[in-house]
Amino acid sequence: MAMATIGNNGAARRVEDEIFKxxxxxxxxxxxxxxxxxxxxxxxxxxxxxxQVLTDGWPVIDERFGDFWSGTLRSRSSDDALGISxxxxxxxxxxxFVAVLAxxxxxxxxxxxxxxxxxxxxxxxxxxxxxxxxxxxxxxxGLLGLFLFVKTRDGNSSLMAGGITLAILVLPIVxxxxxEAIRAVPSSLKEGAFxxxxxxxxxxxxxxxxxxxxxILTGTLLSLSRAVGEAAPLILVxxxxxxxxxxxxxxxGADQFFDRFTxxxxxxxxxxxxxxxxxxxxAAAGAAIVVLLAFVILMNSGAVLLRNxxxxxxx
Amino acid sequence: MVNVTPxxxxxxxxxxxxxxxxxxxxxxxxxxxxxxxxxTPQDEPSGDDLVFDVSELSVFYGDFRAVRxxxxxxxxxxxxxxxxxxxxxKSTVLRSFNRMNDLIPTARVAGNLLYRGVDLYDxxxxxxEVRRRIGMVFQKxxxxxxxxxxxxAYGPRVAGRKKGLDEVVESSLRKAALWDEVKDRLQDSAIxxxxxQQQRLSIxxxxxxxxxxxxxxxxxxALDPIAxxxxxxxxxxxxxxxxxxxxTHNMQQAARVSDRTAFFSVELDEANDRRTGLxxxxxxxxxxxxxxxxxxxxxxxxxxxx
Numbered sequence: 341m342a343m344a345t346i347g348n349n350g351a352a353r354r355v356e357d358e359i360f361k362x363x364x365x366x367x368x369x370x371x372x373x374x375x376x377x378x379x380x381x382x383x384x385x386x387x388x389x390x391x392q393v394l395t396d397g398w399p400v401i402d403e404r405f406g407d408f409w410s411g412t413l414r415s416r417s418s419d420d421a422l423g424i425s426x427x428x429x430x431x432x433x434x435x436x437f438v439a440v441l442a443x444x445x446x447x448x449x450x451x452x453x454x455x456x457x458x459x460x461x462x463x464x465x466x467x468x469x470x471x472x473x474x475x476x477x478x479x480x481x482g483l484l485g486l487f488l489f490v491k492t493r494d495g496n497s498s499l500m501a502g503g504i505t506l507a508i509l510v511l512p513i514v515x516x517x518x519x520e521a522i523r524a525v526p527s528s529l530k531e532g533a534f535x536x537x538x539x540x541x542x543x544x545x546x547x548x549x550x551x552x553x554x555x556i557l558t559g560t561l562l563s564l565s566r567a568v569g570e571a572a573p574l575i576l577v578x579x580x581x582x583x584x585x586x587x588x589x590x591x592x593g594a595d596q597f598f599d600r601f602t603x604x605x606x607x608x609x610x611x612x613x614x615x616x617x618x619x620x621x622x623a624a625a626g627a628a629i630v631v632l633l634a635f636v637i638l639m640n641s642g643a644v645l646l647r648n649x650x651x652x653x654x655x
Numbered sequence: 656m657v658n659v660t661p662x663x664x665x666x667x668x669x670x671x672x673x674x675x676x677x678x679x680x681x682x683x684x685x686x687x688x689x690x691x692x693x694x695t696p697q698d699e700p701s702g703d704d705l706v707f708d709v710s711e712l713s714v715f716y717g718d719f720r721a722v723r724x725x726x727x728x729x730x731x732x733x734x735x736x737x738x739x740x741x742x743x744x745k746s747t748v749l750r751s752f753n754r755m756n757d758l759i760p761t762a763r764v765a766g767n768l769l770y771r772g773v774d775l776y777d778x779x780x781x782x783x784e785v786r787r788r789i790g791m792v793f794q795k796x797x798x799x800x801x802x803x804x805x806x807x808a809y810g811p812r813v814a815g816r817k818k819g820l821d822e823v824v825e826s827s828l829r830k831a832a833l834w835d836e837v838k839d840r841l842q843d844s845a846i847x848x849x850x851x852q853q854q855r856l857s858i859x860x861x862x863x864x865x866x867x868x869x870x871x872x873x874x875x876x877a878l879d880p881i882a883x884x885x886x887x888x889x890x891x892x893x894x895x896x897x898x899x900x901x902x903t904h905n906m907q908q909a910a911r912v913s914d915r916t917a918f919f920s921v922e923l924d925e926a927n928d929r930r931t932g933l934x935x936x937x938x939x940x941x942x943x944x945x946x947x948x949x950x951x952x953x954x955x956x957x958x959x960x961x
Contacts, residue, residue, distance in 0.1 A: 459760060527758075528797040532857070534758060536810030536864050537787030546809070547799065654800045 393633070397626025408627060413584040413602060413610070417620025424628050426584055427607035429596070430499060431568050431635075434603055437503025438510055438567045443560050446514025450556075453515070454522040455544055473512035481509040482576030490577050497578025499601035505573050510563040517559025521552040554650040561643035565636045571605035579603055581610030604632045700730045705771075706868060706898045707752065712766035714747050714756065720924065721747050722932040725766070727917055734890060734899045736909035736940065739919030740955070744932025745902045746794075748919070749870050751775075752900060753789035754782040787814060789868040790861035795877050796853030798845035798860075803828075803837050806845045806856055810864035823863050830896075831859035832889050851882025858889065862897075869893075871901040875908065887912050906956060909940065916940045918952045 400408055404420075411423015457463045485505030490497050525548050533543045549556075575581070580602045602610075611625035707729035714722045722744030729735055737745040747756065754775060756762040768775045775785060787810070799806050807824045816823070824841070828834040833855040837848070845856055854874055861869055871890075875883040890899060890912055903909050909916050917937040924931040936949045947953050 526797075528793065528795060529799060531755065531758065531791075531793060532797040532799060532860070533809065533813075535753070535755065535786055535791035535793070536813070536860060537783050538809070538813040539783050542813040546813070551800065 390633075393626050393629045395626070396622055397624075397628070397630045400623045400627035401630060405627075408624070409631075413580065413582070413607065415583045417611075417614075417618045417624055422624060424604065424607055424631060426602050427604040427628065428631075430502070430579070430601045430603035430606075431632075433499055433596070433601075434503045434506050434574075435564055435568055437500070438507045438564055439560075441504065441507035442511045442514050442563065442567075446511050446560070447518045447556060449515050450518035450522055451544060451548075454519050455540070455548065470512045470515050474516055477572075478509055478570055479572045479576060481505055482573030484508065485573060485577040495578075496598075497580075497600055498598045500597045501577045502574050502579055502601060502603065505577050506567040506570055509570065509573060510567045513563040513566065514560055517563070518552070518556045521555025521559065522548060524555065525551045551654060554647040554654070557650065558643050558647045561639055561646070565639050568603075568639070569605055569632065569636060571603075571609050574603055574606050575609070579606040581606055581613065604628060604635075608632065700728050704731050705729075706731050708767070708769040708772075710767045712748070712751070712764065712768055714744065714751055715761075715763040715765065716759070717761040719927070719929060720931050722919070722934075724933045726934060727937050729898065729900065730915070731898050732894060732896075733914040734894055734901060734912055736913035736916045737900065737902045737919060738904075738906055738909045738916060738955075739932070739935075740921060741904075742930060742932065743919035743921045745917075745919045746872050747932070748934075749872055749900060749902045750791075752868070752870055753786050753791055754780075755786070755791060755870075757782055787864050788866050789870060790864060790866035792854070792857050792861050792869060792871045792874045794873040796850055796857050798848065798853050798856055800844065800846055802842045803845045803848070803856065804841040807859050807863050810860060814864060827859040827863040828856075830862050830893055831855045832885065832892070833859055849882075851878050851885060854878060854882065854886060855889065858886075862893070866897070868898045868900065871899065873902050873904060876904060883908070906944075910944050913940045916943045918943060918947075918949075918955060920951050920955065 407420060408423045409428075410425050411421045412426050414422040416422075453463065453467065457466075482505065485501055485508070489501035489504055493501075529547050529551060530543050533547045538546070578600070580600055584600065584602055608625050608628045611621040611628065615622040615625060705728060707727065709725055709727040709729070712722070712725035713720055725748055727735075737749060739745050747762075750756045751764050751768060752770075752775075756764065764776050770785070770789070773780065790810075799809060801809070804824055807827050808820045811820060811823050825834060825838075828837060833852060836852060837843075837856075845853065848856060854877075858869075858874075875886050878886065887908065890901070893899075901909075901913065915938065918935045919932050920935045921930045921932050923929075936943060936947055936952045938948070943952060944956055947956065953959075
């Protein structure tokens with residue numbers, strides 16, 4: 341029948357009039373455009389940043405990257421020995437401190453909070469406190485580090501002070517992300533294990549931690565990127581922004597723990613500050629930013645790959 | 656067909672010897688047990704026959720009494736069904752039989768729950784050992800995200816067993832009627848199995864620690880009728896070796912598989928205006944479904960409520 345009609349009050353209406361698209365979801369379409377615009381803005385900012393930094397730093401990366409990589413902090417940008425080796429070494433050791441201190445302590449605290457701690461007002465208070473700590477400005481951690489690890493050593497700043505300070509800074513983030521990953525373990529898994537006579541320790545070791553591993557890993561690696569990118573607390577604990585004499589010891593030598601130090605973000609801050617009087621520092625800062633960004637992207641990609649691997653393994 | 660080995664005969668020692676029970680061998684041969692093959696409800700089980708002796712059991716969540724008045728004597732090598740409308744506390748009671756309720760911080764048990772004469776809620780009792788003796792199969796199949804082999808071997812491993820795991824895995828999977836379907840892919844992830852297979856894997860996993868009792872919490876509610884029939888058949892087969900308690904929403908299932916049935920109901924608690932579950936009637940399955948003593952049971956099984 342060519343003209344299908346519906347309706348029971350005599351008024352014949354064509355089916356086509358009703359079931360063809362009539363723009364019912366206009367608000368939805370509008371909402372979608374707003375979301376897309378938000379995404380476009382964030383992406384655009386990132387692109388502008390990358391282009392800017394690359395343009396600034398390109399001369400250095402292109403012409404003398406090898407020297408730049410192995411060079412040290414200098415007072416003149418025209419110095420051929422100007423480079424980031426000290427910053428790389430400092431940031432490397434800071435990452436090690438964070439991994440060695442913040443990861444085990446943070447994950448353990450999260451396991452205790454989620455699996456052992458009784459649910460009462462005290463644990464609620466602790467939970468809220470940790471969440472608040474994660475939001476405390478990083479300079480405050482810098483002050484803490486200054487008083488705890490620098491003033492106690494007669495005001496001598498050290499790589500160790502910086503590393504421990506940043507480990508403390510990311511500790512709450514590690515606890516929160518790990519706790520969330522642990523909370524997401526299905527209770528049916530735990531019950532299944534308890535049901536065949538597993539002890540709490542068995543359940544945590546063989547069910548909870550493997551299942552939560554991808555989430556925990558992502559959180560910890562993201563917090564590592566955060567620590568490596570922090571500048572403010574390091575400035576407070578006395579990282580060197582100006583000229584730092586080259587050390588005698590090896591590049592990654594642990595003997596530098598108690599020495600004066602710098603780190604990649606600090607190198608960048610220092611050079612940007614000095615670019616006012618010596619324009620050459622702007623290019624060096626750009627190149628240093630490119631290197632730092634590359635490291636951060638590398639770590640974050642590593643986090644994603646590892647998470648995917650563990651998720652696949654978990655089935 | 657179940658192969659009756661000497662160990663099975665051992666396990667059957669002390670089984671009821673009243674007039675209508677035939678030899679143990681014949682008893683096992685009946686794949687779907689009928690009530691006629693069970694002992695009469697008047698018998699008072701004792702000694703080896705009495706696995707659980709429950710009296711005046713109540714379960715609380717905080718101040719709220721979820722179930723009250725549970726009085727049951729659970730007999731060895733029988734299938735006991737627990738039926739009743741939603742919210743009557745049958746699962747709650749089942750989970751108190753192996754201290755699974757311990758995992759809920761507010762849950763608390765009052766009254767007596769004796770397993771082989773020992774109060775399960777005595778503070779000296781180790782819930783881990785309780786759960787090794789009294790295994791559990793859950794409503795939703797919950798395989799671990801590990802291989803089929805590791806799922807079954809999990810229980811023996813946490814119990815400290817290192818040798819002979821292959822044999823345990825094979826015999827458990829055979830008992831759970833899953834061996835033939837999975838023997839060539841024991842190292843594959845258990846997540847890839849179908850729902851019915853996953854549930855039989857859960858049974859194999861529970862059997863692997865050689866428990867005396869199996870608690871089954873609506874084990875077929877997430878399964879299709881064919882998988883359900885498979886599980887019911889399986890229960891009839893393994894009944895010779897285990898004492899089984901099953902919670903089910905399905906009255907026909909209770910009538911088909913069980914020797915005894917406990918009917919739970921819910922009533923408004925005047926004191927706090929909340930609904931509390933209670934055990935109404937516990938008797939021989941055939942009697943409960945044909946000639947119940949309590950009017951509430953009659954109303955429920957004839958479909959007048961619930």
